[in-house]
Amino acid sequence: MTETTRPVGIGIVGAGVISEIYLKNTTGTFENIRAVGIADVLPERAEARAKEFGVKAMTVDELIADPEVEIVVNLTIPAAHYEVAKQAIEAGKSAYNEKPLAITREHAEELVALAKEKGVLVGGAPDTFLGGGLQTARKALEDGRIGTPVAASAHFLGRGMEMWHPDPYFFFQPGAGPLFDVGPYYLTALASMLGPVKSVNGFARASFPERIVTADGPKKGEKIPVNTPTHISASMQFESGVIASLMASFDVWEVRERATVLTIYGSEGTLHLPDPNTFGGTVTLVHEHTRETEELPLTHGHTENSRGIGVSDMARALREGGEPPRASGEMACHVVDIMVSVLESAEEGRQVDLTTTMTRPAPLPPDASAS
Amino acid sequence: MSTHAPVGIGIIGAGYISSIYLENCTTRFDNLRVVGVADIVPANAQRQAERYGVAAMSIDDLLASPEIEIVVNLTIPAAHGEVALQAIEAGKSVYNEKPLAATRESAREVLDRAAERGVLVGSAPDTFLGGGLQTARALLDEGLIGTPVAVTGMMLTSGHERWHPNPDFYYKPGGGPLFDMGPYYLAAMLSLLGPVVRVSGTATATYETRTIKSGPRKGEVITVETPTHILATLDFAEGPRASLTTSFDVHDTRHSTLVLYGSEGTLRLPDPNTFGGPLEHLRAGADQWESIEVSRPFTDNSRGLGVSDMARALRDDAPHRASGELGYHIVDIMHAVLESSEQGRHVPVTSTFARPQPLTAG
Numbered sequence: 001m002t003e004t005t006r007p008v009g010i011g012i013v014g015a016g017v018i019s020e021i022y023l024k025n026t027t028g029t030f031e032n033i034r035a036v037g038i039a040d041v042l043p044e045r046a047e048a049r050a051k052e053f054g055v056k057a058m059t060v061d062e063l064i065a066d067p068e069v070e071i072v073v074n075l076t077i078p079a080a081h082y083e084v085a086k087q088a089i090e091a092g093k094s095a096y097n098e099k100p101l102a103i104t105r106e107h108a109e110e111l112v113a114l115a116k117e118k119g120v121l122v123g124g125a126p127d128t129f130l131g132g133g134l135q136t137a138r139k140a141l142e143d144g145r146i147g148t149p150v151a152a153s154a155h156f157l158g159r160g161m162e163m164w165h166p167d168p169y170f171f172f173q174p175g176a177g178p179l180f181d182v183g184p185y186y187l188t189a190l191a192s193m194l195g196p197v198k199s200v201n202g203f204a205r206a207s208f209p210e211r212i213v214t215a216d217g218p219k220k221g222e223k224i225p226v227n228t229p230t231h232i233s234a235s236m237q238f239e240s241g242v243i244a245s246l247m248a249s250f251d252v253w254e255v256r257e258r259a260t261v262l263t264i265y266g267s268e269g270t271l272h273l274p275d276p277n278t279f280g281g282t283v284t285l286v287h288e289h290t291r292e293t294e295e296l297p298l299t300h301g302h303t304e305n306s307r308g309i310g311v312s313d314m315a316r317a318l319r320e321g322g323e324p325p326r327a328s329g330e331m332a333c334h335v336v337d338i339m340v341s342v343l344e345s346a347e348e349g350r351q352v353d354l355t356t357t358m359t360r361p362a363p364l365p366p367d368a369s370a371s
Numbered sequence: 372m373s374t375h376a377p378v379g380i381g382i383i384g385a386g387y388i389s390s391i392y393l394e395n396c397t398t399r400f401d402n403l404r405v406v407g408v409a410d411i412v413p414a415n416a417q418r419q420a421e422r423y424g425v426a427a428m429s430i431d432d433l434l435a436s437p438e439i440e441i442v443v444n445l446t447i448p449a450a451h452g453e454v455a456l457q458a459i460e461a462g463k464s465v466y467n468e469k470p471l472a473a474t475r476e477s478a479r480e481v482l483d484r485a486a487e488r489g490v491l492v493g494s495a496p497d498t499f500l501g502g503g504l505q506t507a508r509a510l511l512d513e514g515l516i517g518t519p520v521a522v523t524g525m526m527l528t529s530g531h532e533r534w535h536p537n538p539d540f541y542y543k544p545g546g547g548p549l550f551d552m553g554p555y556y557l558a559a560m561l562s563l564l565g566p567v568v569r570v571s572g573t574a575t576a577t578y579e580t581r582t583i584k585s586g587p588r589k590g591e592v593i594t595v596e597t598p599t600h601i602l603a604t605l606d607f608a609e610g611p612r613a614s615l616t617t618s619f620d621v622h623d624t625r626h627s628t629l630v631l632y633g634s635e636g637t638l639r640l641p642d643p644n645t646f647g648g649p650l651e652h653l654r655a656g657a658d659q660w661e662s663i664e665v666s667r668p669f670t671d672n673s674r675g676l677g678v679s680d681m682a683r684a685l686r687d688d689a690p691h692r693a694s695g696e697l698g699y700h701i702v703d704i705m706h707a708v709l710e711s712s713e714q715g716r717h718v719p720v721t722s723t724f725a726r727p728q729p730l731t732a733g
Contacts, residue, residue: 265621
C-alpha cells in the first residue's frame with residue numbers, strides 16, 4: 001500500500017451516543033479512513049465502544065499523541081469542542097468537530113486561524129449537506145432549475161426536549177437551545193448552497209422560564225432553568241442578495257410535516273428540501289410559471305445515515321489535495337458567527353453584520369449508482 | 372324608536388370592491404341603509420347606483436347629505452386620508468378600506484380630527500369579525516391552547532403582473548405585499564393577541580421591473596418602487612412573538628398559512644382574507660390536525676360587517692371593533708417594519724389600541 005492510498009487514521013474523542021454511527025462509518029463504510037482508537041473522559045465508556053468496534057481504547061492524550069492518528073474526530077460536548085480541537089491542532093493533527101465548531105465566534109475563528117498556522121485541516125459537522133438529498137438539490141440549483149435564488153425559509157419548530165430526553169438539562173443552556181442545537185443543519189445546508197450571510201436581524205425569547213422533565217427516567221419531575229432563548233424568529237441577508245426567514249423553536253407544538261421547513265425560492269421555481277438532519281429525503285421542485293410540482297430523482301448516493309462523510313472528504317483532501325474539505329472549518333465558523341449574531345441582534349435591538357465569510361464547498365460529483 | 376333607526380351610509384369609490392359592500396349593506400345588515408354612492412368618475416357611480424338601487428351622487432352632495440351618518444371610503448389608498456378628512460369636516464363618521472391611510476401622519480390626522488369633531492373612525496379589514504377568526508377567538512379565550520406563545524403568517528404569492536391588466540399599484544409605495552395583504556394578517560394577529568411594542572424587518576425588491584403579461588398594456592414594463600419581499604418579526608406587549616412573511620416575488624402555497632401557537636396546543640387559522648374556515652387544532656403531543664367546526668356566524672364574504680358594527684356603536688354610544696385605533700396601529704407597524712429594514716435596527720411601536728371584544732352572536 002502506497003503512502004497516498006493508505007487509509008487516514010482517525011482518533012475519536014467522546015464515546016457518547018453519536019460515536020456509534022461515526023465508529024460504524026469509520027470502520028467500514030468509507031474506505032479512505034480507518035478508526036484507530038477512541039477516548040473519553042469516562043474510560044469505561046471508551047472501553048465499551050472500543051470493544052464493540054475493534055479499535056483501541058485510549059486516553060485523550062495518548063490518542064492525540066498517537067502517530068497513526070491523522071484526524072481527531074471530536075465528539076465531545078459543545079462546550080469542550082474548542083479545547084479538544086485546539087489540543088489536537090497544536091499536536092499537528094487535523095481536527096473535525098461535531099457541530100457546532102465552537103460555542104463562541106472567537107473560539108471558532110481561533111481554530112480556523114490556528115489550523116492554517118499549523119498547516120493542518122479543520123472542519124466540522126454537520127455533513128448532512130453531502131447526503132443524497134441535499135446534493136440532489138444542490139445539483140438542481142447549479143443546473144439552473146429554479147433560476148436565480150432570491151429567498152429562502154428555514155423553520156424548525158417543536159416542543160422539546162423534556163418530553164422524550166431523559167436528561168434534557170443541556171438543551172436549555174447557553175450553547176444549545178434550538179438555534180445552536182438544530183440550527184447548524186439548516187444554516188450549513190443554506191450556506192453550502194447560497195454562500196455566505198451578510199447580516200442578520202431578529203428576536204429571541206425563552207417563552208417558558210423553566211421546563212419540567214416529563215420523560216421517563218431518574219430526572220422525571222425535575223425542574224430545569226431555561227438560560228438561553230428557546231424561540232427565535234430572525235431574518236438573514238445573504239451576500240448574494242437572497243433573504244431568508246429563520247425560525248427555531250423548542251416552545252411550540254407543530255406537526256411533523258411542518259416542523260422542518262427548508263425551502264429555496266428562485267426566479268424560475270421553488271425547491272422544497274428534505275429535513276437537513278437527514279442524508280436522504282425527497283426533493284420537490286415547483287415550477288414558477290406553471291405551478292407544477294415535480295419530485296426530483298436523486299442524483300447522488302449517501303442517502304442513509306452517512307455521518308463521517310465529511311471526515312472521509314477531509315481525508316481525501318489530506319491524501320490527494322484538490323478541492324479543500326467540503327465540511328470546512330471556514331463554513332462551520334461562519335455558521336457559528338450566524339448563530340451568535342442572531343442572538344446579539346435580539347439582545348442589542350439592531351441588525352448585526354457578520355464578520356466572517358466563506359466559500360461555498362464544491363458539489364459532490366453525481367453518483368451513477370444513486371437511485 | 373329613533374335610536375334603532377338604520378344608520379344612513381354613503382359610499383365614495385365605485386370600483387371593484389364597492390360591489391360586495393353595496394350588496395351586503397343593502398341586503399344583510401338591518402342597521403344600515405345605503406343612501407348613495409359617489410365616484411370621481413360619475414359613470415362608475417351611476418352604474419353601481421343602478422345595479423344596487425341607490426342614488427348616484429356627486430362627492431360634494433354625498434358629504435352634504437343630512438341622511439348620511441357614515442361615509443364608507445373605498446377610494447385608492449393614497450386618497451384614504453384626504454377623503455376621510457373631508458367626511459369628518461362634514462361631521463360624518465368614516466370607515467376606510469384598508470389601510471386607514473398611506474402614511475402614519477395622515478392616519479394620525481384622521482384620528483385627531485375625528486376626536487375633535489366627535490365622530491367615529493373605522494377601518495377595514497373586518498375579516499377578523501368573520502366566523503372563522505371569531506371561532507378561533509372564542510377557543511383562545513376558553514383556554515384551548517393555553518397561553519399564546521407565537522404566531523406565524525406567511526403570504527407568498529408571485530406574478531400579479533401575469534393576470535392583472537393594471538398591476539402598477541402592487542409595485543408602488545403604499546402597495547407591495549406588506550401594505551396590500553399585511554393588514555389582513557396583522558388585523559387577525561392583533562385582534563387575537565393585542566398590541567405590538569417592537570418590530571424588526573428585512574425587506575427587498577428582488578426585481579427592479581415587472582412586465583405586464585395580459586390585457587391592452589401587455590409588454591409594458593413597470594418600475595418597482597416598494598419592497599416586494601418582506602420578513603418581519605413582531606414583539607407583542609403580552610409576550611408572544613410573531614413572524615410575518617409577505618412576498619410578491621416568490622410563490623409558496625405549501626407554507627402560506629397563519630398559525631397560532633400556545634403553551635398547550637396550536638390553532639391553524641383560516642386565510643385572514645376570508646371570513647370562514649377552515650380551522651384546525653393540534654393538541655399538545657399529537658401529530659395530527661383535528662378539524663374544528665366554525666361555530667360563529669358570517670362565514671361568507673361579509674365585507675361591511677365592520678361598518679354595521681360601527682353603526683351599532685354610533686347608536687349605542689359603545690366602542691366598535693374595526694376601530695381607527697386598530698387601523699392606525701396596523702399602519703404604524705407596517706411603516707416600522709420598513710424603517711427597521713432601512714435603518715438596520717429594531718423599531719419600537721408606540722401606538723396602541725384596545726383589543727376588540729369578541730363579536731356576540733345576533
